[in-house]
Amino acid sequence: MxxxxxxxxxxxxxxxxxxxRFLRRARVELKRVINEKISTEKITDVDAGHAISxxxxxxxxxxxxxxxxxxxxxxxLPGNRExxxxxxxxxxxxxxxxxxxxxxxxxxxxxxDFRFVLSREEVLDLFFEDLELPDMVKSSLKEAIAFKPRxxxxxxxxxxxxxxxxxxxRNSFGRRIALRRPKQADLDAIADEIAxxxxxxxxxxxxxxxxxxxxxxxxxxxxxxKLVAYIDPVDIRFNRFEPMPVPNANAVMxxxxxxxxxxxxxxxxxAKRFFVLLHLFLKRRYERIDIVFIRHTHQAHExxxxxxxxxxxSGGTVVSTALEEMRHIIEERYPSRDWNIYAAQAxxxxxxxxxxxxxxxxxxxxxxxxxxxxxxxxxxxxxxxxIFRSTDNGTSLxxxxxxxxxxxxxxxxxxxxxxxxxxxxxxxxFAKQPKTAKSG
Amino acid sequence: MNKxxxxxxxxxxxxxxxxxxxxxTYDAIKEIAIDELGLDVYPNQLEIISSEQMxxxxxxxxxxxxxRHWSFGKHFVYEEHHYRxxxxxxxxxxxxxxxxxxxxxxEENTMSMQTLVTAHAAFGHNHFFKNNYLFKQWTDAxxxxxxxxxAKGYIARCEEKYGLAAVEPIIDAAHALxxxxxxxxxxxxxxxxxxxxxxxxxxLEYEERAFSDLWRTLPQRKADEDPTETERDLSERKKTLNLxxxxxxxxxxxxxxxxxxxxxxxxRIVRVVAQYFYPQRQTKVMNEGCATFVHYTIMNMxxxxxxxxxxxxLEMLHSHSNVVFQPGxxxxxxxxxxxxxxxxxxxxxxxxxxxxxxAEDRDWFPEFAGNGDWRGxxxxxxxxxxxxxxxxxxxxPALIRKFRLFALEDETKENHYRxxxxxxxxxxxxxxxTLARSYDIGVNQxxxxxxxxxxxxxxxxxxxxxxxxxxxxxxxxxxxTLRHVRRLWGYDVSLVGVEAGSxxxxxxxxxxxLAE
Numbered sequence: 001m002x003x004x005x006x007x008x009x010x011x012x013x014x015x016x017x018x019x020x021r022f023l024r025r026a027r028v029e030l031k032r033v034i035n036e037k038i039s040t041e042k043i044t045d046v047d048a049g050h051a052i053s054x055x056x057x058x059x060x061x062x063x064x065x066x067x068x069x070x071x072x073x074x075x076x077l078p079g080n081r082e083x084x085x086x087x088x089x090x091x092x093x094x095x096x097x098x099x100x101x102x103x104x105x106x107x108x109x110x111x112x113d114f115r116f117v118l119s120r121e122e123v124l125d126l127f128f129e130d131l132e133l134p135d136m137v138k139s140s141l142k143e144a145i146a147f148k149p150r151x152x153x154x155x156x157x158x159x160x161x162x163x164x165x166x167x168x169x170r171n172s173f174g175r176r177i178a179l180r181r182p183k184q185a186d187l188d189a190i191a192d193e194i195a196x197x198x199x200x201x202x203x204x205x206x207x208x209x210x211x212x213x214x215x216x217x218x219x220x221x222x223x224x225x226k227l228v229a230y231i232d233p234v235d236i237r238f239n240r241f242e243p244m245p246v247p248n249a250n251a252v253m254x255x256x257x258x259x260x261x262x263x264x265x266x267x268x269x270x271a272k273r274f275f276v277l278l279h280l281f282l283k284r285r286y287e288r289i290d291i292v293f294i295r296h297t298h299q300a301h302e303x304x305x306x307x308x309x310x311x312x313x314s315g316g317t318v319v320s321t322a323l324e325e326m327r328h329i330i331e332e333r334y335p336s337r338d339w340n341i342y343a344a345q346a347x348x349x350x351x352x353x354x355x356x357x358x359x360x361x362x363x364x365x366x367x368x369x370x371x372x373x374x375x376x377x378x379x380x381x382x383x384x385x386x387i388f389r390s391t392d393n394g395t396s397l398x399x400x401x402x403x404x405x406x407x408x409x410x411x412x413x414x415x416x417x418x419x420x421x422x423x424x425x426x427x428x429x430f431a432k433q434p435k436t437a438k439s440g
Numbered sequence: 441m442n443k444x445x446x447x448x449x450x451x452x453x454x455x456x457x458x459x460x461x462x463x464x465t466y467d468a469i470k471e472i473a474i475d476e477l478g479l480d481v482y483p484n485q486l487e488i489i490s491s492e493q494m495x496x497x498x499x500x501x502x503x504x505x506x507x508r509h510w511s512f513g514k515h516f517v518y519e520e521h522h523y524r525x526x527x528x529x530x531x532x533x534x535x536x537x538x539x540x541x542x543x544x545x546x547e548e549n550t551m552s553m554q555t556l557v558t559a560h561a562a563f564g565h566n567h568f569f570k571n572n573y574l575f576k577q578w579t580d581a582x583x584x585x586x587x588x589x590x591a592k593g594y595i596a597r598c599e600e601k602y603g604l605a606a607v608e609p610i611i612d613a614a615h616a617l618x619x620x621x622x623x624x625x626x627x628x629x630x631x632x633x634x635x636x637x638x639x640x641x642x643x644l645e646y647e648e649r650a651f652s653d654l655w656r657t658l659p660q661r662k663a664d665e666d667p668t669e670t671e672r673d674l675s676e677r678k679k680t681l682n683l684x685x686x687x688x689x690x691x692x693x694x695x696x697x698x699x700x701x702x703x704x705x706x707x708r709i710v711r712v713v714a715q716y717f718y719p720q721r722q723t724k725v726m727n728e729g730c731a732t733f734v735h736y737t738i739m740n741m742x743x744x745x746x747x748x749x750x751x752x753x754l755e756m757l758h759s760h761s762n763v764v765f766q767p768g769x770x771x772x773x774x775x776x777x778x779x780x781x782x783x784x785x786x787x788x789x790x791x792x793x794x795x796x797x798x799a800e801d802r803d804w805f806p807e808f809a810g811n812g813d814w815r816g817x818x819x820x821x822x823x824x825x826x827x828x829x830x831x832x833x834x835x836x837p838a839l840i841r842k843f844r845l846f847a848l849e850d851e852t853k854e855n856h857y858r859x860x861x862x863x864x865x866x867x868x869x870x871x872x873x874t875l876a877r878s879y880d881i882g883v884n885q886x887x888x889x890x891x892x893x894x895x896x897x898x899x900x901x902x903x904x905x906x907x908x909x910x911x912x913x914x915x916x917x918x919x920x921t922l923r924h925v926r927r928l929w930g931y932d933v934s935l936v937g938v939e940a941g942s943x944x945x946x947x948x949x950x951x952x953x954l955a956e
Contacts, residue, residue: 003485003540004462007493008547014496015516022513061511062920063616064886064905064913071911073850076875078777079768080846080862087859089848 026059149241158238171235181228182221190218252290252334253282254326255308256345260297260317263348267379271346272309273422274377278344292329296322302329319351319397320358327366336370344375349395356400368408376401376413377425449746455550462554469559472741477734478815479567482541482581486562489544494530495520497544501717502534504542505588507595507709509611533557537569539581552755559738564731571823574719584716590636591709598702610703613924614689614710620888621689621714640705647701677895684889688925691890697899698930722826722881729783730822736760736784766843789839790818800837827879835875837868847874886913899931908940912947926951
């Protein structure tokens with residue numbers, strides 16, 4: 001008799017834990033591949049929820065296996081059409097041919113061409129693994145601007161709303177036992193007995209004596225009850241609250257970008273990539289973070305995310321307008337008392353003559369005092385990058401900003417020329433900082 | 441002429457299956473398989489599974505359960521990717537060599553397909569598992585599922601007790617030696633799971649009892665011995681250690697000094713699994729040929745009895761011919777000889793030789809040509825051969841011509857292949873023996889053995905690779921594997937490549953020379 005069993009409802013993900021073990025094992029390799037991929041390919045693809053496939057060679061399972069490039073072999077193959085004994089066939093070049101197709105071909109493929117899909121979550125996790133916003137918590141925690149009451153034990157004084165009933169009743173109960181407060185039931189019992197005795201038509205001498213005694217007892221008990229209160233003010237306990245300083249974790253990120261004519265498609269693309277990456281990173285890392293997008297030509301506007309990344313505008317370049325706009329927004333909506341303020345600016349370095357000084361003044365005198373961190377990314381021409389990468393020379397904006405950089409430790413500037421540069425720069429800007437740096 | 445108008449015999453008509461039709465069809469298949477073909481099978485257990493479950497089964501070597509290890513996860517991820525991308529479909533069935541014989545049927549199969557795969561797996565493969573001498577001798581169908589359960593639990597307990605980081609490297613290393621972890625010639629003793637557990641306990645107890653710190657302090661032996669004594673010493677050592685030993689993992693399990701009892705047990709588990717799968721790897725052509733022949737024969741008989749409609753038969757034939765498709769060597773779809781095609785063609789050929797032999801067949805196969813008993817001849821072949829011997833004995837010139845087989849010589853140094861023989865009178869023998877040899881795992885896998893171990897000195901483990909036809913080992917994987925051996929052995933390990941016949945040393949490598 002056959003035994004049919006319907007297993008379809010059995011648990012499915014039997015291999016889940018093995019899959020996780022594998023991913024953990026392949027972690028280093030995966031990270032490398034993802035970083036490479038994101039720095040060279042379209043960055044928006046990551047955010048679009050695409051899964052990406054990865055070749056993995058880091059998790060090989062070695063065994064003693066014959067070297068294909070040595071020795072003498074003999075194959076038997078089907079489908080001979082015109083060959084006769086002794087024919088010579090040229091070997092195909094690299095890439096394998098009829099001979100290599102024999103048997104082992106599938107194994108080779110498995111090793112070299114191992115591809116599979118990671119979910120978007122898994123990719124981003126790996127990608128942002130060792131990045132951190134610098135000094136997320138305000139270093140001036142000692143100032144402790146915000147407090148939050150937190151429960152801390154009990155107290156004997158307080159507002160009626162804070163009475164802790166359980167605790168109070170416990171005290172009352174203990175006191176009542178200690179002072180032997182008569183119970184209502186005892187009183188009732190005596191009262192009942194008195195009532196019975198009083199009801200007798202002809203009370204005997206014994207019972208009337210008893211009645212008098214009972215009345216006396218009842219009086220004593222009633223007096224005692226009055227003296228020992230059910231709840232006494234000494235019983236009352238209140239919940240105690242202690243004000244605890246709360247770290248100020250409100251953060252706002254300003255993204256400033258030059259969208260003027262001098263920013264070509266390539267420059268804009270690079271800047272966008274930088275911001276997309278930044279955006280992804282922030283969205284992922286921090287639940288509560290405001291992001292403000294400011295784009296500027298000769299005038300600056302706060303725009304929404306969509307416009308910032310996707311629409312175009314024409315005009316000249318006055319960088320200080322963007323800084324001015326940022327200052328304005330901070331004053332209006334993000335008082336630095338309550339907010340950690342971060343800013344990232346991308347530009348090709350072009351600026352209206354003389355405006356760079358304005359920018360420096362604005363930064364030095366106002367913005368840098370308010371900002372937790374300021375990153376400036378300059379997009380270079382590919383040809384310039386070789387010249388300018390390591391020198392102090394550069395556009396007027398770059399030279400001026402260098403002055404700011406000297407004054408403020410939390411001002412960072414860097415230059416990028418091609419998509420591949422972005423990730424390292426990003427990594428450098430947001431690398432996890434050693435604890436000591438925080439005190440600065 | 442049209443006897444088939446009567447539909448009263450049909451087992452099913454729609455393509456949807458349900459358990460009633462499955463039972464009915466199973467009984468019909470069984471009647472033919474047992475009564476007419478004379479098959480002898482384990483009791484069947486057929487399980488309906490979904491595609492996800494099939495993927496799971498794929499990645500655990502086709503076992504219903506297996507211990508946890510990342511390499512299975514890797515397989516899973518790989519299979520899943522190809523399946524989701526549509527690069528490849530899933531098998532219609534999967535069958536496990538166990539008693540009762542477990543067959544997985546995919547829920548997506550149509551009723552015709554369920555019929556086909558039931559005949560194929562539950563009777564074809566099942567008969568082969570139960571009767572082939574290799575399986576009889578080397579595997580224990582009664583115990584394997586219990587053993588795998590024990591193995592899974594044992595390794596999970598080890599992970600709990602000693603940590604994943606300690607267990608994983610041992611399994612990694614053991615997997616690296618899996619190819620060298622089988623006995624090819626002597627049969628390992630069989631143990632019931634209960635005895636298995638007792639043995640583990642005894643082993644642990646013994647190790648605890650026999651531990652004595654004093655052993656450490658034994659004086660070392662002096663180095664100034666005369667060479668004859670060293671020589672004698674060596675031969676004595678080889679005798680007591682049973683050297684040379686082909687089963688590296690077995691040797692390490694028994695003789696490594698650094699392994700804890702639980703680590704030895706893990707090596708043993710991996711070794712048992714390797715041994716269990718060893719017969720399957722040696723009988724691919726036969727096993728598939730047998731199963732394909734069985735399902736083909738059964739479905740035709742069912743059709744003749746009027747149990748299948750023409751539509752059903754055509755559907756079955758369609759997938760049957762997909763399975764036994766053999767593209768030529770220059771076809772882009774070519775990926776080696778298809779074991780289904782070759783196996784099935786050989787089984788059919790044997791039937792033909794038994795019933796309608798030509799003069800050539802009588803010449804080549806005097807023992808059974810024209811004996812009329814193709815059932816008996818096939819049953820006998822299935823029981824007593826593995827791929828290599830089967831091909832050597834039964835591949836007929838007619839089939840060589842049909843497949844237009846030719847042999848190609850590949851000398852690495854030359855920049856062309858040479859056609860060594862083709863399907864003509866002069867070539868048959870050569871093609872047959874070459875093809876047979878290519879199915880001999882013993883020949884195709886590197887032959888690596890433990891030849892010596894210096895227990896009194898630095899405990900150096902000496903491995904020897906007997907190089908045949910000048911085929912050496914791939915250096916990259918060789919080093920990586922050697923490192924794994926070093927990890928299990930704990931002391932230096934060296935590998936020497938010696939050319940078969942000339943005893944010339946071709947290469948020499950040692951774990952001490954490898955960068956960690």
